[in-house]
Amino acid sequence: xxxxxxxxxxxxxPGGSLTLSCVASGSIFSMNGMGWYRQxxxxxxxxxxxxxxxxxxxxADSVKGRFTISRYDAKNMVYLQMNSLKIEDTAVYYCNxxxxxxxxxxxxxxxxxxxxxxxxxxx
Numbered sequence: 001x002x003x004x005x006x007x008x009x010x011x012x013x014p015g016g017s018l019t020l021s022c023v024a025s026g027s028i029f030s031m032n033g034m035g036w037y038r039q040x041x042x043x044x045x046x047x048x049x050x051x052x053x054x055x056x057x058x059x060a061d062s063v064k065g066r067f068t069i070s071r072y073d074a075k076n077m078v079y080l081q082m083n084s085l086k087i088e089d090t091a092v093y094y095c096n097x098x099x100x101x102x103x104x105x106x107x108x109x110x111x112x113x114x115x116x117x118x119x120x121x122x123x
Contacts, residue, residue: 001026001101001110002024002025002026002027002028002097002099002101002110002112003112004022004023004025004097004112004113004114004115005023005114005115006021006022006093006095006115006116006117007020007022007117008021009093009118010118011122012085012120013121013122013123014086014087014122014123015084015085016085016121017082017083017084017085018082019079019082020036020080020093020095020117020119021077022034022036022077022078022079022097023075023076023077024077024112025076026101027101027103028100028102029099029102029107030100030107031053031097032053032098032099032100033051033053033096033097033098033099034051034076034096034097034098035049035050035096035097036048036050036069036080036093037093037096038089038091038092038093038119039091039092039094039116040088040090040091040092045094048060048063048067048080048093049067049069049080050069051070051078057069062088063082063089066082066083066084068083078097080093085119085121087121087122089121090119090120090122091119092116092117092118092119093117093118093119094113094114094115094116095114096111096113096114097110097111097112098110098111098112
């Protein structure tokens with residue numbers, strides 16, 4: 001299957017910046033969407049940003065203008081540049097990837113998640 005590993009979380013002051021990275025590994029046939037979700041304590045997991053193969057992006061309203069998602073397709077990587085961070089951005093951030101992996105003669109669909117990385121915004 002496909003394995004995702006995130007990095008880049010940490011503690012930052014309000015107004016600060018962080019960049020999250022995620023790399024996908026495995027027998028990937030094709031990668032479609034790659035993106036980021038987050039889950040704050042006591043809340044449901046929510047979409048932060050997603051980027052598809054055509055370069056189209058989708059952002060949560062709460063992060064528009066502050067966060068930027070980018071992909072490095074040759075290495076199956078996705079990044080999330082987070083600027084002007086707010087206390088309410090505090091959450092565990094999860095990488096998500098959708099696509100097809102090699103499994104014999106017929107590629108099979110995957111929908112994989114990373115283990116999560118903690119982002120804490122606090123003064």
